[in-house]
Amino acid sequence: MKVKVLFFLLVSINLFSQDNWNILLIPKELKEKANSVVRYQNIDVEIVSQKNYKLKTKKVITVLNEYGLRNIDAREFFSNSEKINTIEAIIYDAFGKEIKKIKRKDFIDQSVADGYSILSDNRVLYLDYTPTQYPFTIVYESEKQSINTAFLPSWYVIDDYFESIQKSEFTIKFPEDIGFKYKEHNFSQYDILKQEKANSLHYSIENLSALKPEDYSPAFENIVPNVIFGLEKFSLEGVVGVGNTWEEFGKVYYDELINSNTEISPETIQTITTLTQGIKDPIEKAKIIYKYVQSKTRYVSIQLGIGGWKPMLAKDVDRLGYGDCKALSNYTRVLLDNVGVTSYYTVIYGDTNRKDLDKDFVSYQGNHVILTIPSEKKNYFLECTSQTNPFAFGGDFTDNRFALMIKPEGGFIVKTNEFTPLDSYQKTIGKYSIDKDGNLKASAQIKSGGIQYDRRAYLSRVNNEKELHKTYKNRWNWISNLNIQNIDIKENRETIELVENFSFSAENYCNKAGNSVYFTLNVFNKNENIPDKYRNRKNDFEIVRGYYDSDEIEITLPNDFEIEFLPEQIDLTTEFGTYSMSIEKKANNLLYYKRDLTIYSGDFPKDSYEAYRKFREQIAKNDNLKLVLIKK
Numbered sequence: 177m178k179v180k181v182l183f184f185l186l187v188s189i190n191l192f193s194q195d196n197w198n199i200l201l202i203p204k205e206l207k208e209k210a211n212s213v214v215r216y217q218n219i220d221v222e223i224v225s226q227k228n229y230k231l232k233t234k235k236v237i238t239v240l241n242e243y244g245l246r247n248i249d250a251r252e253f254f255s256n257s258e259k260i261n262t263i264e265a266i267i268y269d270a271f272g273k274e275i276k277k278i279k280r281k282d283f284i285d286q287s288v289a290d291g292y293s294i295l296s297d298n299r300v301l302y303l304d305y306t307p308t309q310y311p312f313t314i315v316y317e318s319e320k321q322s323i324n325t326a327f328l329p330s331w332y333v334i335d336d337y338f339e340s341i342q343k344s345e346f347t348i349k350f351p352e353d354i355g356f357k358y359k360e361h362n363f364s365q366y367d368i369l370k371q372e373k374a375n376s377l378h379y380s381i382e383n384l385s386a387l388k389p390e391d392y393s394p395a396f397e398n399i400v401p402n403v404i405f406g407l408e409k410f411s412l413e414g415v416v417g418v419g420n421t422w423e424e425f426g427k428v429y430y431d432e433l434i435n436s437n438t439e440i441s442p443e444t445i446q447t448i449t450t451l452t453q454g455i456k457d458p459i460e461k462a463k464i465i466y467k468y469v470q471s472k473t474r475y476v477s478i479q480l481g482i483g484g485w486k487p488m489l490a491k492d493v494d495r496l497g498y499g500d501c502k503a504l505s506n507y508t509r510v511l512l513d514n515v516g517v518t519s520y521y522t523v524i525y526g527d528t529n530r531k532d533l534d535k536d537f538v539s540y541q542g543n544h545v546i547l548t549i550p551s552e553k554k555n556y557f558l559e560c561t562s563q564t565n566p567f568a569f570g571g572d573f574t575d576n577r578f579a580l581m582i583k584p585e586g587g588f589i590v591k592t593n594e595f596t597p598l599d600s601y602q603k604t605i606g607k608y609s610i611d612k613d614g615n616l617k618a619s620a621q622i623k624s625g626g627i628q629y630d631r632r633a634y635l636s637r638v639n640n641e642k643e644l645h646k647t648y649k650n651r652w653n654w655i656s657n658l659n660i661q662n663i664d665i666k667e668n669r670e671t672i673e674l675v676e677n678f679s680f681s682a683e684n685y686c687n688k689a690g691n692s693v694y695f696t697l698n699v700f701n702k703n704e705n706i707p708d709k710y711r712n713r714k715n716d717f718e719i720v721r722g723y724y725d726s727d728e729i730e731i732t733l734p735n736d737f738e739i740e741f742l743p744e745q746i747d748l749t750t751e752f753g754t755y756s757m758s759i760e761k762k763a764n765n766l767l768y769y770k771r772d773l774t775i776y777s778g779d780f781p782k783d784s785y786e787a788y789r790k791f792r793e794q795i796a797k798n799d800n801l802k803l804v805l806i807k808k
Contacts, residue, residue: 196272197215197236197238197268197272197313197315198270198271198272199238199270199271199272199311199313200271202215202238202342203342203383205383205385206340206341206342206383206385206386207240207340208385208386209338209385209386209388210240210244210338210339210340210385210386211239211240211241211243211244211247211338211339211386212237212238212239212240212244212247212248212338212339212340213237213238213240213339213340213341213342214235214236214237214247214335214339214340214341214342214343214344215236215237215238215313215342215343216234216235216236216342216343216344217233217234217235217236217237217341217343217344217345218232218233218234218235218344218345218346218347219231219232219233219329219331219345219346219347220232220233220346220347220348221328221329221346221347221348221349221405222348222349223325223328223348223349223350223351223354223356223407224351225325225351225354226325226351226354226407226409226410226411226416227323227325227411227414227416228321228322228323228325228411229321229322229325229328230319230320230321231318231319231320231321231322231329232317232318232319233316233317233318233319234315234316234317235249235250235315235316235317236313236314236315236316237313237314237316238311238312238313239307239310239311239312239313239314240310240311241310241311242310243338244338244339245307246336247335247336247339248303248305248314248316249316249335250265250283250302250303250305250314250316251300251301251302251303252300252301252302252318252320253288253298253299253300253301254299254300254301254320255298255299257322257323257324257413257414258320258321258322258323258324259320259321259322260280260301260318260319260320261319261320261321262280262317262318262319263280263283263301263317263318263319264277264278264279264280264316264317264318265277265278265303265305265314265315265316265317266278266314266315267305267307267312267313267314268312268313268314268315269309269312269313270309270311270312270313272313275312278303278305280301282303283301283302283303284301284302284303284304285299285300285301286299286300286302287299287300288300303316323411323413323414324411324412324413324485325354325407325410325411325412326407326410326411326412326417326419326485326539326540327412327485327539327540328348328405328406328407328539329405330402330403330404330405331346331379331402331403332397332400332401332402333366333368333381333384333400333401333402334384334387334400334401336396337386337387337388337389337396338386338387338388339386339387340384340385340386341381341382341383341384342382342383343380343381343382343383344380344381344382344384345378345379345380346378346379346380346403347376347377347378347379348376348377348378348405349375349376350375350376350407351375352374352375353409354407354408354409354410355407355408355409355420356405356406356407357405357406357407357408357537357539358377358403358404358405358406359403359404359534359536359537360401360402360403361397361398361401361402361403361404362398362399362400362401362402363401366381366384366401367381368380368381368401369381379403381401387399387400387714390708390710390713390714390715390717391707391708391717392707392717392718392719392785392788393715393717393718394715394716394717394718394779395529395530395531395718396529397531399715404534404537404539404541405539406537406538406539406540407539408420408538410540412428412429412432412433412485412540413432413433413485413486415428415432415433417432419538419539420538421538421586422535422538422580422586422587422588422589423585423586423587423588424586424587425538425539425580425586425587426580426581426582426583426586426587426588427585427586427587429523429582429587430521430582430583430584430586430587433485433486433487434486434487434506434509434521434582435584437486437487437489437490437506437510438490438510438513439489439490439491439510440490440491440494440507440510440511440514441491441494441495444494444511445514447468448464448465448468448511448514448515449514449515451464451465451468452464452465452515458516458517458518458549458551459549459551459556461512461515461516461517462512462517462519462549462556462558462567463567465508465511465512465515465517466508466558466560466567467567468511469504469507469508469511469560470562470563470564471563472497473493473497473498473499473504473507473563474497474498474563475498475499475500475501475504475561475562475563476498476499476500476503477500485502485540486502487499487500487502487503487505487506487507487545488500488502488503490503490506490507490510493506493507494507500561501526501544501545501546501560501561502545504560504561505521505522505545505546505547505558505560506521506545507560508547508558508560509521509547512547512549517549518549518550519547519548519549519558520547520548520549520550520581520582520583521545521547521581521582522545522546522547522548522557522579522580522581522582522590523541523542523544523545523579523580523582524542524544524545524546524574524577524579524580524592525541525542525543525544525577525579526543526544526546526573526574527543527573528572528573529720530572530575530576530577530720531577532577532578533577533578533579533580533589535578535589541580542579542580544573544574545560546558546559546560546570546574546579547560548579548581548590549568554593555590555592555593556568557570557574557592557593558570559571559573559574564633564634564637566669566670566672567669569630569672570592571627571630572627572630572631572721574592575592575593575594575595575627575721576591576592576593576594576595576721577591577592578590578591579591579592595626595627595721595722596626596722597722597723597724597753597774597775597776597777598724599625599626599627600625600626600627600628600629600721600722600723600724601623601624601625601626601628601723601724601725601726602622602623602624602628602701602723602724602725602726603622603623603624603725603726604620604621604622604700604701604725604726604727604728604729605620605621605728605729606618606619606620606621606699606700606727606728606729606730607619607620607729607730607731607732608699608729608730608731608732609731609732609733610685610686610693610695610731610732610733610734610805611734612734612735612736612737613684614684614685614686614687614688614693614695615681615682615683615684615685615686616655616681616682616683616685616686616695616699617679617680617681618679618680618681618682618699618700619677619678619679619680620677620678620700620729621675621676621677622674622675622676622678622700623673623674623675623676624673624674624676625671625672625673625674626672626723627721627723628723629672629673629674632674632676633667633674635647635665635674635676636665636666636667636674644663645660645663648660648663648678648680652680652699652700654696654702654704655680655682655685655699656682656684656685657682657683657684657685658680658681658682659680659681659682659683660678660679660680661679661680661681662677662678662679663676663677663678664676664677664678665677686805691806691807692740692804692805692806692807693737693804693805694802694803694804694805695802695803696800696801696802697731697743697759697769697801697802697803698727698769698771698799698800698801699729700727700729701725701727701771701799702796702799702800703725703773703795703796703799704796704799704800705792705796706789706792706793706796707785707788707789707792708789709786709789710785713782713785714782715782716779716780716781716782717779717780717782717784717785717788718778718779718780719752719775719776719777719778719780720777721777722753722774722775722776722777723774723775724772724773724774724775725771725772725773725774726771726772727769727770727771727772728768728769728770729768729769729770729771730762730766730767730768730769731766731767731768731769732765732766733765733766733767733805734765734805735764735765736807736808737765737805737806737807737808738764738805738806738808739761739767739803739804739805739806740804740805740806741804742759742761742803743757743759743801743803745757745758745759746758746798748791748794748795750787750788750791751776751778751780751784752775752776752778752780752787752788752791753773753774753775753776753791754772754773754774755772755773755774755791755794755795755798756770756771756772757769757770757771757772757798757799757801758770758771759803771799773795
């Protein structure tokens with residue numbers, strides 16, 4: 177009995193001693209619905225001066241399963257402007273026993289543009305650890321310093337869904353005379369402790385259970401609490417500047433980072449002058465230059481703020497034929513300038529999940545660069561990293577968001593073009609027939625524009641017929657025994673439209689019951705997406721992009737069958753969109769099926785979510801309507 181008591185005391189002491197990472201110490205509610213648990217995180221930012229800041233990070237995270245591996249974040253980027261002073265990690269097993277120590281030499285050192293020597297100064301040091309068992313805990317620590325005080329670390333309380341927080345702290349210290357500022361987002365529903373002093377700011381939070389994603393939730397950064405920081409007096413790539421307004425901020429950017437980077441070879445100038453000779457319209461000139469850049473260069477992926485802020489030299493892009501978003505946008509700007517077309521380097525958040533620059537908070541933001549060509553009617557936004565995009569088409573990567581346009585006189589907030597539902601159309605005109613044995617033969621033409629074009633344009637570049645057929649079979653996965661006879665895809669880069677012509681057949685498309693056969697009316701474009709149902713939804717919801725579908729289909733029925741009944745016309749009108757469906761009898765064996773669906777973009781309160789879900793449920797129900805035929 178004494179031995180058992182002694183053993184219990186030893187275990188108890190061990191469990192509750194300092195820096196013990198036994199998983200038994202994690203509260204049960206923090207492990208529920210979690211892939212990982214941040215046991216402790218401490219981020220310490222010290223702004224030493226206008227030209228220097230230091231960053232110390234300690235993160236202790238218990239990874240409960242393989243899905244939690246993505247949340248370790250044991251990596252640091254570095255360059256001539258950013259130095260890593262120390263970096264290390266220790267791995268513990270489920271009971272807090274040390275498994276492995278990982279020193280700096282054990283981290284993988286890799287160029288962020290591996291294989292492209294001109295950009296090799298920008299590198300990443302990261303941990304590549306393959307666990308032998310779950311759960312395990314990693315204690316990761318690093319210290320860095322940077323001369324780029326224009327871009328300060330943000331604090332995100334939560335990094336990802338399915339991650340709990342046991343304790344997290346963030347401290348930032350700053351001198352009095354450099355115009356320190358900050359902005360908090362999404363704090364209202366969280367118990368965050370804030371301590372503000374004359375020259376420091378401290379946040380902490382404890383025992384935050386994992387968040388679970390919900391259908392149609394707003395972007396993650398618009399849900400979770402976060403703080404962004406900035407300085408009015410900053411340093412960027414060794415250049416000091418003052419930015420109280422976007423105009424001042426952009427002036428520094430232009431003068432110090434891009435204005436002097438305009439040299440290209442005389443041979444290239446001669447080539448583009450010849451290509452645009454006799455053309456007066458600046459937009460037509462720009463189209464020629466854009467096509468020239470697409471044919472001459474290739475994209476090297478380096479995110480803004482990781483691969484440095486200053487574009488590589490335009491003459492190097494010209495000579496080597498590659499660059500990142502900064503380099504290719506600046507190179508295109510220089511080419512356009514040489515043929516008399518004005519364009520502006522523009523900083524933006526590039527992502528299919530739409531994200532704005534915070535236009536009310538002057539600071540270095542964004543992760544991508546595009547080019548803006550102003551005209552009397554509208555702004556043209558060029559995605560210079562793409563070798564396939566039509567002119568001035570960025571698709572869902574840069575649509576409908578605030579960006580910073582850099583002009584010689586300074587920076588100006590602009591908004592990129594929005595795709596309305598009618599812009600993002602899919603129009604189907606087709607026909608199909610059902611024979612007496614219930615087999616299907618169909619053909620149609622589908623025209624797509626806007627975002628719907630953007631998501632399908634790649635099909636015109638698929639050269640493997642087997643892969644192409646597989647894609648279409650997945651698209652029409654409700655048709656069993658699908659046999660594709662012909663597919664012809666054309667991309668019109670002038671009108672920015674994709675045209676698909678196809679024909680297919682399917683044996684035994686109809687179901688049989690005695691003397692009756694029945695089949696789904698909507699062959700080409702069923703929309704079966706029904707959002708998940710929530711008993712207690714947490715978040716408001718967002719429809720990021722609207723669209724419009726139109727279907728006009730002629731249906732030929734077998735002569736020896738008659739229609740049991742025709743479904744009535746359906747018309748649905750809601751704040752989220754509209755839906756209509758009608759079937760008209762043209763002759764004894766000929767029907768005309770018409771369907772229109774419009775979905776509106778917008779932000780909606782969570783109380784409206786169930787109404788939206790029911791709207792989608794009705795759409796799915798009507799798209800699955802079946803027609804019953806009875807043998808004469």
